[in-house]
Structure formats: structure tokens, C-alpha cells
Amino acid sequence: MSQKIAIIAGAGPAGLTAAYELLKRTDIHPIVCESTDAIGGIAQTYNYKGNRIDIGGHRFFSKSDRVMKWWFNILPRQGKPAADTVEKNHEIEYVAEAIVEYLCPAYAKASVGMPECSSAPAKRPAPDPEIEDDVMLQRPRVSRIFYRKSFFPYPIGITLTVAKRLGFFNTALIGCSYIWRHAFPLKDETYLDAFYKNRFGDRLYRTFFEAYTEKVWGVPCGQIRADWGAQRVKGLSLKRAVIHAVKDLLSSDFKKQQEQRETSLITRFFYPKFGPGQMWETVTKQLLACGGEVRMHTRVSGVHMKDGKVFAATLENAVTGESEQVACDYFFSTMPIKHLFGMMHPRPDGRVLEVAEGLQYRDFLTVGLLLKKLHVQEKGKKPQSDVPDNWIYIQEGGVRVGRVQVFNNWSPYMVSDRKNTIWIGLEYFVNEGGDLWIMEDKNLIELGISEMEKIAMIKREDVIDGCVLRMPKAYPAYIGSYTQLPVVREYVEKIPNLFLIGRNGMHRYNNQDHSMLTAMFAVDNIVSGRTDKANLWEVNLDDEYHEEKKS
Numbered sequence: 001m002s003q004k005i006a007i008i009a010g011a012g013p014a015g016l017t018a019a020y021e022l023l024k025r026t027d028i029h030p031i032v033c034e035s036t037d038a039i040g041g042i043a044q045t046y047n048y049k050g051n052r053i054d055i056g057g058h059r060f061f062s063k064s065d066r067v068m069k070w071w072f073n074i075l076p077r078q079g080k081p082a083a084d085t086v087e088k089n090h091e092i093e094y095v096a097e098a099i100v101e102y103l104c105p106a107y108a109k110a111s112v113g114m115p116e117c118s119s120a121p122a123k124r125p126a127p128d129p130e131i132e133d134d135v136m137l138q139r140p141r142v143s144r145i146f147y148r149k150s151f152f153p154y155p156i157g158i159t160l161t162v163a164k165r166l167g168f169f170n171t172a173l174i175g176c177s178y179i180w181r182h183a184f185p186l187k188d189e190t191y192l193d194a195f196y197k198n199r200f201g202d203r204l205y206r207t208f209f210e211a212y213t214e215k216v217w218g219v220p221c222g223q224i225r226a227d228w229g230a231q232r233v234k235g236l237s238l239k240r241a242v243i244h245a246v247k248d249l250l251s252s253d254f255k256k257q258q259e260q261r262e263t264s265l266i267t268r269f270f271y272p273k274f275g276p277g278q279m280w281e282t283v284t285k286q287l288l289a290c291g292g293e294v295r296m297h298t299r300v301s302g303v304h305m306k307d308g309k310v311f312a313a314t315l316e317n318a319v320t321g322e323s324e325q326v327a328c329d330y331f332f333s334t335m336p337i338k339h340l341f342g343m344m345h346p347r348p349d350g351r352v353l354e355v356a357e358g359l360q361y362r363d364f365l366t367v368g369l370l371l372k373k374l375h376v377q378e379k380g381k382k383p384q385s386d387v388p389d390n391w392i393y394i395q396e397g398g399v400r401v402g403r404v405q406v407f408n409n410w411s412p413y414m415v416s417d418r419k420n421t422i423w424i425g426l427e428y429f430v431n432e433g434g435d436l437w438i439m440e441d442k443n444l445i446e447l448g449i450s451e452m453e454k455i456a457m458i459k460r461e462d463v464i465d466g467c468v469l470r471m472p473k474a475y476p477a478y479i480g481s482y483t484q485l486p487v488v489r490e491y492v493e494k495i496p497n498l499f500l501i502g503r504n505g506m507h508r509y510n511n512q513d514h515s516m517l518t519a520m521f522a523v524d525n526i527v528s529g530r531t532d533k534a535n536l537w538e539v540n541l542d543d544e545y546h547e548e549k550k551s
Contacts, residue, residue: 010334012041014502018519035299045277050416058276059269062513079126084412104290147395149379177203195226225478334502358481364474367426367448370465377456399451403427441468476507514540
């Protein structure tokens with residue numbers, strides 16, 4: 001009997017997790033096809049002259065213990081200080097040992113010299129990041145909004161400090177606006193503007209949500225489905241923030257309560273030494289050592305159906321153009337739905353294709369700037385040459401940059417010369433083929449420098465070098481034919497060996513851990529013989545805000 005084969009389109013978190021789980025738990029042979037030369041999809045790490053870019057920022061934390069254990073099994077937690085721990089006074093919870101279960105004995109032997117017959121979990125001392133590379137760092141979480149030359153907590157909350165920076169009169173108007181909207185809520189919350197107004201009031205919505213959200217998606221909030229907002233601000237509202245603020249005022253220890261309120265989200269997260277791509281590059285090494293296939297520069301250009309199932313896929317070499325048809329028993333897709341359905345043979349019916357073609361995406365580019373130092377001019381303070389933030393949301397009008405990452409604060413090993421340089425990433429939300437997308441790199445770098453000077457965060461004379469990185473279809477958009485997505489889901493449900501997983505595969509704004517869970521559940525279904533795929537679509541539907549600490 002020939003071995004069963006699973007073809008997996010895409011070497012991002014979902015695709016590689018599916019391949020790993022198949023190898024570990026079944027006798028199915030995974031063939032991962034990646035059309036580019038990079039592992040990790042949007043969770044890759046881009047290396048520019050030893051300075052690394054994390055596309056979009058990937059904190060490694062999850063409310064799923066299964067995902068957390070999975071990550072730590074690939075890259076164990078640190079047991080010693082990192083290069084910047086002492087100088088930045090970081091409080092780190094070190095571990096003494098790691099328990100690692102390698103995917104197969106062959107990788108265990110090649111990696112750490114374990115006997116080839118060994119397959120049991122192995123104890124080892126927790127890694128020292130100054131000596132070893134395969135390590136997960138623990139990092140402090142700092143993420144703020146920069147607005148009118150002042151920093152505000154993200155997500156926005158009501159504290160005495162926030163009120164001072166907004167102005168007490170303005171804060172009072174925000175409160176009145178909320179009371180009005182609470183008394184007269186908008187009945188139709190189909191779209192994002194109404195969703196935000198009902199939770200935060202019209203004035204706070206216009207101050208902190210409207211401009212930034214439209215910068216991200218490129219369309220008015222009145223055209224964006226509220227589903228996206230529900231995913232990003234679960235459980236958050238001005239009412240809740242005000243209740244917390246009142247409790248703080250009534251507290252006998254006001255200052256302590258204020259500090260706790262400003263850190264109501266997770267205060268630490270985990271992060272691979274060399275960025276998120278290191279996680280997926282390490283997973284790929286294990287897959288290859290243990291019999292799996294990861295074919296780079298290989299795109300899926302055809303998906304062939306017969307008797308209601310996928311029976312083969314056409315794989316095309318993106319460099320040579322050569323193609324071959326490979327038979328398969330299972331097909332996992334992390335590619336954009338519109339691409340998948342456009343290459344299926346025979347074609348789905350017209351309605352399904354129409355929905356798939358109508359799905360829209362937002363593309364993304366990063367301008368990397370290497371600096372001697374920052375020059376952040378915060379209102380009423382001396383210029384700061386450094387800041388503690390992982391990333392900063394740019395709420396200022398008149399600039400197109402949406403967020404700024406400070407890669408030194410993600411990991412000191414992301415920067416070639418961390419002691420003498422600051423490595424930042426300016427994030428732009430764009431449309432493929434639009435003016436920024438087609439702009440020459442040198443002009444994009446100039447734009448980035450000019451905008452950062454305009455909002456008083458850097459000085460031109462401190463710029464040493466720069467680069468540009470483009471990422472198409474980074475964000476599935478909740479516009480276009482998104483509301484008709486159940487038509488696609490219903491069609492796929494009838495194909496027992498076709499699994500849509502991951503962010504683009506399901507056209508859902510999933511975080512990395514959610515994408516992994518869809519892959520894990522798909523393999524669970526194969527192992528258990530479950531035929532319906534409802535559990536995949538239930539991922540990321542919980543009603544808790546993802547980054548909020550558990551009570």
C-alpha cells in the first residue's frame with residue numbers, strides 16, 4: 001500500500017504546523033510548497049546586513065497552553081540573561097531546565113548528539129542566549145500610541161495621566177460624548193464606526209480610532225465590517241475604563257492602582273533570539289531531517305478534483321517554470337482563497353467563484369532605518385535618544401506611516417551593532433500596485449525619514465542606512481465580499497480532504513497562534529476521522545481580548 005501524501009500550500013505558521021503535526025502523529029507524507037525563498041510567511045525574519053526585520057511584529061504569547069508548549073518544545077525558554085538584560089534592568093523569569101521532544105531520533109542526533117534510537121522527551125539545561133542560538137527570550141511588553149507629541153497607553157484607557165495629556169476639558173467632553181452615545185446607542189452595528197462609537201463614544205472614536213483604522217484599511221470605517229473590531233477590542237469599552245478609573249480614585253493606594261491599570265495587558269511575552277522566522281526555520285530543519293519535504297520556489301498552480309475530492313495538484317517551479325502534477329490524499333491551503341478557487345479544476349460554480357474573487361486584502365511594506373540614535377520630542381520633555389517600546393502606533397495626522405517598530409527592544413540580537421545603533425521599522429499599510437507599492441526604494445526611504453522628522457522622532461543626520469521590504473496580501477480585509485464568506489465555507493465543507501487553514505487560507509485576521517490552532521485541529525480531525533470542519537472556524541471566536549491578562 002503506497003504512503004498517503006498531503007500537499008500543503010504555504011510555508012508559514014499554519015502550513016508548517018500542519019506538516020509537523022502530520023509527521024509526528026500520522027504516516028502521511030507532507031509536501032510543503034512555498035512560492036518564495038523565505039520561510040515563515042508574514043512571520044519570517046528578513047536579514048538586512050545583520051539587522052533583522054520582524055514583519056508586523058510577532059509577540060509569542062497565547063491563551064492556548066497547547067501552542068505555548070509547542071513553541072517551547074522547538075525553542076526552549078532562556079535560563080540565563082540576554083545581552084541587554086542588566087543594562088535595561090529587565091525582570092526575567094528564568095527556568096533551570098528544558099524538556100524537549102524532538103520530531104524524530106534522526107534530528108535529535110544531528111542537533112544535540114542524542115542516540116539515534118532515542119525518541120523520548122529529553123531533559124537538558126535551559127539555554128544561555130549569549131552562548132546558544134536555539135532559545136526563546138522573555139521580553140517586556142511596551143506598546144503605546146504617539147499623538148500630538150505625547151505617548152498614550154495602548155489600548156487607550158482612562159487614567160489621570162491620560163486625562164492630563166488629553167486636557168481635562170477635552171477629557172470631560174469625551175465623557176459627555178460617551179454618556180450621550182450610551183443613552184442613544186446606534187442600533188445597527190454592522191460596520192466598524194458604529195461598533196466603536198457605541199463602546200467609546202463619538203469623540204474618543206474620532207480621536208483614537210477613526211484616522212488610524214482608515215490608515216490601516218484604506219477605506220472609511222463605515223465600509224469595514226464590525227467583525228474586525230470585535231476581534232481586536234474584545235471586552236474593551238470606555239464604560240469599563242471609567243469604572244476602573246473610579247475604583248482607582250476610591251482606592252487607598254491610588255498610585256499603585258494607576259500603575260496596575262496602565263499595565264492591565266500582558267506585561268511580558270516570549271520571542272525567538274533572532275525573530276519569529278527563527279521558529280519556522282527551526283521547524284523546517286526538523287521536517288527535512290524527519291522525512292518531510294519543504295519545496296522552496298514552488299507554487300501550487302492547479303488543484304484537481306474528482307468524485308468530490310482533491311486527487312492531485314500541479315506544482316510549478318517559480319524559477320524555471322517547469323511543472324508536474326503530484327497525486328495527493330489531502331490538500332491544505334494557506335494561500336489566499338481567491339487564488340485557490342481560481343486554480344481549481346473543475347471550477348466551482350459561479351456563485352462560489354464570485355465570492356472568492358470579491359475578497360479583498362491589504363498589503364504591507366516596511367521601511368527599515370538604521371540610526372545612530374532616536375530623537376523623540378515628547379511634549380514638555382527633553383528629546384529621548386531611546387524608548388522602551390516594541391512598537392508605537394502613530395496617531396499623528398499628515399503622515400502615512402502607521403506604526404514604528406524598535407527592533408532593539410524585541411531582541412538585542414536583531415541588531416548587528418546594538419550598542420551604537422537603533423534599528424527601526426516604519427510600517428505602511430498599502431495596496432499592491434498603489435503609489436507607495438510601486439515607489440522606488442530610495443524614495444520610500446526618503447519618505448520615511450521625512451515623516452519621522454515631521455513627527456519629531458528622529459533627525460536626518462542620525463540616519464546611517466535603510467532598506468524596504470514589501471509583503472503582499474498581509475491582511476485579509478473585512479470588506480468586499482467578506483460577508484458572503486459562508487458560501488465558500490459551505491463549498492469547502494463538502495470536500496472532505498481539503499482544509500483551509502491560517503490567516504489567508506480562511507480569510508480571517510488570525511494571530512499566529514490562531515493560525516497554528518487551525519492546522520492542529522485539521523490534523524486532529526484526520527486522526528480522529530472527523531469529517532466536519534466546524535472546529536477550525538471556531539478558532540479565534542472567544543470573547544476575551546487576546547492580549548489581556550487573565551484575572
